[in-house]
Amino acid sequence: xxxxxxxxxxGAKKPPQTITSxxxxxxxxxxxxxxxxxxxxxxxxxIGRVGFEVCEVCRAIRVAxxxxxxHEAVLIGTGHLGAALLAYSGFARYGLHIVAAFDMDQRLVxxxxxxxxxxxxxxxxxxxxxxxxxxxxxxxxVEASQKLADRLVSVGVKAIWNFTPTRxxxxxxxxxxxxxxxxxxSVIAYHLTHEVDSPSS
Amino acid sequence: xxxxxxxxxxGAKKPPQTITSxxxxxxxxxxxxxxxxxxxxxxxxxIGRVGFEVCEVCRAIRVAxxxxxxHEAVLIGTGHLGAALLAYSGFARYGLHIVAAFDMDQRLVxxxxxxxxxxxxxxxxxxxxxxxxxxxxxxxxVEASQKLADRLVSVGVKAIWNFTPTRxxxxxxxxxxxxxxxxxxSVIAYHLTHEVDSPSS
DNA sequence: GATCAAACGTGAAAAAAATCTCATTAGGGG
DNA sequence: CCCCTAATGAGATTTTTTTCACGTTTGATC
Numbered sequence: 512x513x514x515x516x517x518x519x520x521x522g523a524k525k526p527p528q529t530i531t532s533x534x535x536x537x538x539x540x541x542x543x544x545x546x547x548x549x550x551x552x553x554x555x556x557x558i559g560r561v562g563f564e565v566c567e568v569c570r571a572i573r574v575a576x577x578x579x580x581x582h583e584a585v586l587i588g589t590g591h592l593g594a595a596l597l598a599y600s601g602f603a604r605y606g607l608h609i610v611a612a613f614d615m616d617q618r619l620v621x622x623x624x625x626x627x628x629x630x631x632x633x634x635x636x637x638x639x640x641x642x643x644x645x646x647x648x649x650x651x652x653v654e655a656s657q658k659l660a661d662r663l664v665s666v667g668v669k670a671i672w673n674f675t676p677t678r679x680x681x682x683x684x685x686x687x688x689x690x691x692x693x694x695x696x697s698v699i700a701y702h703l704t705h706e707v708d709s710p711s712s
Numbered sequence: 713x714x715x716x717x718x719x720x721x722x723g724a725k726k727p728p729q730t731i732t733s734x735x736x737x738x739x740x741x742x743x744x745x746x747x748x749x750x751x752x753x754x755x756x757x758x759i760g761r762v763g764f765e766v767c768e769v770c771r772a773i774r775v776a777x778x779x780x781x782x783h784e785a786v787l788i789g790t791g792h793l794g795a796a797l798l799a800y801s802g803f804a805r806y807g808l809h810i811v812a813a814f815d816m817d818q819r820l821v822x823x824x825x826x827x828x829x830x831x832x833x834x835x836x837x838x839x840x841x842x843x844x845x846x847x848x849x850x851x852x853x854v855e856a857s858q859k860l861a862d863r864l865v866s867v868g869v870k871a872i873w874n875f876t877p878t879r880x881x882x883x884x885x886x887x888x889x890x891x892x893x894x895x896x897x898s899v900i901a902y903h904l905t906h907e908v909d910s911p912s913s
Numbered sequence: 914g915a916t917c918a919a920a921c922g923t924g925a926a927a928a929a930a931a932t933c934t935c936a937t938t939a940g941g942g943g
Numbered sequence: 944c945c946c947c948t949a950a951t952g953a954g955a956t957t958t959t960t961t962t963c964a965c966g967t968t969t970g971a972t973c
Binding site for chain 3: 557
Binding site: 513580582590602691701 | 713714716717718721776777778779781783791792793795796799802803806807808826846847870871873877879887889891892893894895896897898899900901902903904905906907
């Protein structure tokens with residue numbers, strides 16, 4: 512994951528197209544052995560003295576993580592955050608395509624948000640069924656998230672990307688990925704409060 | 713961090729105000745011992761047979777993580793994501809207050825985004841100096857992020873919350889918290905591609 | 914072509930994290 | 944008032960992760 516980001520960024524500009532585990536390790540601030548271990552875990556073998564072929568590695572990671580497959584998703588809640596996600600063009604790199612956006616607010620239905628027409632919640636279930644959608648992005652207000660999650664699961668959604676600051680409960684076979692920012696906030700708050708101490712000591 | 717979220721959610725509605733490590737562990741799906749270990753690490757001692765006092769724990773976590781202190785921040789880049797962050801009211805719970813928003817686009821300067829007047833980039837440095845800002849939220853396009861980070865560091869910003877999909881490099885004493893969604897995306901893509909196997913096996 | 918150095922793969926060792934066990938303490942019931 | 948259960952705290956144990964060390968492979972150099 513971190514490898515993929517780093518390699519697809521750096522690999523584009525460099526012609527040699529090979530990289531050593533040591534270089535990767537230095538850039539990502541980890542142990543070279545770790546890199547080799549991880550790579551061999553997904554069936555990647557480097558060659559002595561040369562290292563790894565960047566394109567090869569990227570492809571293997573794409574396959575291992577499923578970025579090579581097309582994943583269609585719906586987005587629910589076209590507020591600020593929903594709009595930001597719709598406008599983000601980087602998802603395609605990972606095989607993710609947001610094919611429809613929905614919102615509770617009937618006044619928004621029919622309007623365009625980031626080039627995507629907002630659909631009514633009434634058409635949510637039929638749409639998911641018809642297109643076999645398995646992933647939903649939740650960017651709704653807190654109150655609605657749990658009920659919505661239940662509805663989504665009942666029509667066959669297999670994964671929910673939860674951007675609301677709520678814990679939602681689902682059957683075990685469904686994946687919920689919480690994208691809370693509170694964790695990052697913790698790290699920052701901790702640093703800011705304790706940062707004064709470290710330089711002086 | 714997870715504790716704080718859980719306790720401040722559940723604690724509000726329950727009068728008893730005490731909770732056992734086992735209850736917390738069950739809710740967060742971890743080991744009860746882990747909870748006790750973590751709590752004792754920040755100087756929290758439960759009492760036999762009763763458990764832990766919810767308010768007490770919350771307060772200790774707030775202090776330990778620095779949520780009890782006021783952190784003022786500036787936000788740079790008032791696009792969709794910037795607007796979403798400005799509109800999010802949950803930051804105050806963690807002591808974070810976004811006191812100003814800036815944008816490159818001169819046409820946006822002066823307009824209101826989520827109740828906050830957008831300021832010109834020219835006033836960024838003086839503003840940070842004047843108010844002693846130590847944290848900046850970056851929600852700009854990719855191209856600008858590194859140059860902006862350098863500028864921020866040069867005027868004394870001690871932490872950068874990076875919402876752009878770019879790695880930025882800063883002096884070691886400055887904290888950069890990357891809020892990339894690619895990691896979450898990895899988890900989801902992996903689940904969606906491999907999910908078919910697990911139920912059948 | 915033979916040698917040398919750089920980088921890999923792998924198995925062992927060390928470190929860290931999670932888990933288990935148990936003695937201790939504190940409330941509740943008889 | 945004493946015992947019993949429920950929950951803690953801390954030490955021991957196990958598991959996982961990270962790191963180290965060494966033998967092997969491969970391209971470059973003489």
